[in-house]
Amino acid sequence: MQGSLSKDAIIVIIVTAILIWIMPFIISTYTLTVLIIYGMLGLSLGLIWGFGGILCFGQAAFFGLGAYTYAIAAINFGESTIPMVLAVLVPAVFAALLGAMMFYGRLTDVYLGVITLVVTLILFKFINSTAGPQYVIGNARLGGFNGIPGFQTLNIPGRPDDYIWGDSYFYVCAILLAVVFFLVSALLRSSFGRIAVGIRENETRMSLMGYDVRARKTVLFAAGAAIAGLAGALFANWGEIVTPSLFSLGQSAEIIIWCIVGGLGTRLGPIIGAAGLAYLKFLLGQQMLIDNTLITGLILVLFVLFLPKGIVPAISNMWKVSFGRRQLGRIHQQRRIRHRGRANG
Amino acid sequence: MAETVLETYGLTMRFGGVVASDNVDFKLHARELRCLIGPNGAGKSTFFKCVTGLQTPTEGEVYMRGVETTHWMPHQIASLGIGIKTQTPNVMDSLSVFENIWLAARRFFNSREANRKTQDIIERLALGAIARNDLGQLAHGERQRVELGLVAVGDPWLVFLDEPAAGMSAEDVERMTGIIHELNKTTAIIVVEHDMQFIRSIAKMVTVFHQGKILMEDHVDRVMSDPTVRNVYLGKNA
Incomplete structure (x- = not known):
């Protein structure tokens, strides 16, 4: 990666400011907020899959865990600051334990996918079956398939009665996404991030160099879960209800599709893929002609066939090619002019 | 002895x-x-x-x-x-020669020291001209040489x-x-x-x-x- 971290920071700030200003003219802030949240969720898988080579079929598990943690904690604490922190920590710790079990058990890719998938299913089934009154954490009833409604939503830290909602909530989410994006950039520039990419490329080589691949993968996996958890908490605040569908397989599959369509191995790709496809789904949801899962599936197939690297790498390639050509063209032109000069003189 | x-x-x-x-x-x-x-x-x-x-x-x-x-x-x-080179070339194909060697150096030195060590090895192995190329594009002999660089950069005994x-x-x-x-x-x-x-x-x-x-x-x-x-x-x- 070229350039410096401070340059990254400036670009992130400028781009975020422009988008925060322009986007509300095009799409309502309520919809934009959820697109941002999905973007963050996409980024969480983009980090561990695109840069760490860990294909997790259960990113929705961490998303849902974050949302549920927030909801349960918010009911018990009656304010939102500690619940927000817990919503990041609980999925991270859960992922660290799950990851340690998988990576220290030397599970390879396919089994990793299966285990994460099954964990998501278990959580989905479990939460679905907690409708009875005996499933209570503190003052919060888990509510089974009905979910948990009516929890305290985001407030200004220390002032539980000052809610952050509507446009202000959109700004909070947008800024949080920018912060997370910046942190991910910093992580990838750090030695830890570069080593993670090395592990993605060749695990055996990295361990022959003396790196403990298992520990590093576990840490990266937990970092991805923390981001997914934060996105989950933001989603809980946006929807003001959490339901077991957060853990559903459909949700997990969608995150993977976002990453593929947006572009793996880029930071921006998964965010763009997530926001773009989620918005498309939102638009398709307003008509009755075609089922929107059909369209999502079709898009995935088309991308895998014709643009397997995804949108962002394709665009940056196009940029490079056209930029390169222009330079080449200039050289030819100069040569032609020189030749002509010689012929005339 | x-x-x-x-x-x-x-x-x-x-x-x-x-x-x-x-x-x-x-x-x-x-x-x-x-x-x-x-x-x-x-x-x-x-x-x-x-x-x-x-x-x-x-x-x-x-x-x-x-x-x-x-x-x-x-x-x-x-x-x-201890430096280990396996039978088949075992390198990070989509990373540059510099990054490959740097990753090996980083295990034993801090980031700045690793940069210096990497430059040093690249010069010693005459890899300067291809230092920014991805390993995947290189010829077999060059890849072997880079892998030897990975092994040598950590000052093994x-x-x-x-x-x-x-x-x-x-x-x-x-x-x-x-x-x-x-x-x-x-x-x-x-x-x-x-x-x-x-x-x-x-x-x-x-x-x-x-x-x-x-x-x-x-x-x-x-x-x-x-x-x-x-x-x-x-x-x-x-």
Whole structure:
């Protein structure tokens, strides 16, 4: 990666400011907020899959865990600051334990996918079956398939009665996404991030160099879960209800599709893929002609066939090619002019 | 007598009924260069894998500088300051030459020091012109050289090279020989190799493996002229 971290920071700030200003003219802030949240969720898988080579079929598990943690904690604490922190920590710790079990058990890719998938299913089934009154954490009833409604939503830290909602909530989410994006950039520039990419490329080589691949993968996996958890908490605040569908397989599959369509191995790709496809789904949801899962599936197939690297790498390639050509063209032109000069003189 | 950097006692590796490595006692001194030779299936590579932690031996013990490393993982063994190059080129294909070597250097030095070390190795191995290229685009000989760079950048005191000259052009082999001699000034090296020409040009001491056992261990000239070794290589019964 070229350039410096401070340059990254400036670009992130400028781009975020422009988008925060322009986007509300095009799409309502309520919809934009959820697109941002999905973007963050996409980024969480983009980090561990695109840069760490860990294909997790259960990113929705961490998303849902974050949302549920927030909801349960918010009911018990009656304010939102500690619940927000817990919503990041609980999925991270859960992922660290799950990851340690998988990576220290030397599970390879396919089994990793299966285990994460099954964990998501278990959580989905479990939460679905907690409708009875005996499933209570503190003052919060888990509510089974009905979910948990009516929890305290985001407030200004220390002032539980000052809610952050509507446009202000959109700004909070947008800024949080920018912060997370910046942190991910910093992580990838750090030695830890570069080593993670090395592990993605060749695990055996990295361990022959003396790196403990298992520990590093576990840490990266937990970092991805923390981001997914934060996105989950933001989603809980946006929807003001959490339901077991957060853990559903459909949700997990969608995150993977976002990453593929947006572009793996880029930071921006998964965010763009997530926001773009989620918005498309939102638009398709307003008509009755075609089922929107059909369209999502079709898009995935088309991308895998014709643009397997995804949108962002394709665009940056196009940029490079056209930029390169222009330079080449200039050289030819100069040569032609020189030749002509010689012929005339 | 120089310090002993590697010792194995009764190293045995069984795969079902096959004994790939049979009761091998081996000793290597600091800054020694040793070649392991033997026909296919003689147990060279199994020995190599057991010592570097890629496989766990069924029986026996391995000591490195007096520390027992028998059941260690490869990354623990490498962390001692041991460089390992496997048989097939084992590199990060979509990363640049610089990044590949930097990652190896970063294990033992901080980020700035790793940058310096990497530059240093790139110059020593004459990789400057291709330092920013991805490994995947390079020729086989260049990739082998980069992998040698990965191994050398951490200032190891013991280096394992599994077939470093395999599939390389004469010119590349010559260059490789120079690099190995250069490396040998500071570290002990074990080379597993088939190419007798190459072995003649680098080795003094040679260990011959046959049917999982050490057949003989002597100076390269005596090994080459030994009738038993010749028979083994030609496939006759020794």
